[in-house]
Amino acid sequence: xxxxxxxxxxxxxxxxxxxxxxxxxxxxxxxxxxxxxxxxxxxxxxxxxxxx
Numbered sequence: 505x506x507x508x509x510x511x512x513x514x515x516x517x518x519x520x521x522x523x524x525x526x527x528x529x530x531x532x533x534x535x536x537x538x539x540x541x542x543x544x545x546x547x548x549x550x551x552x553x554x555x556x
Contacts, residue, residue: 538544
């Protein structure tokens with residue numbers, strides 16, 4: 505029982521730390537892409553139905 509709890513806690517902690525470390529890099533990449541392409545960093549394709 506404690507091994508499962510410890511494993512879940514460690515997995516969650518490592519995932520949270522990885523998210524906190526990589527999020528500034530992803531934000532910087534988004535900013536640089538927006539500046540380099542003079543537009544949005546997200547792609548929105550037109551649809552046939554007209555709905556978003």
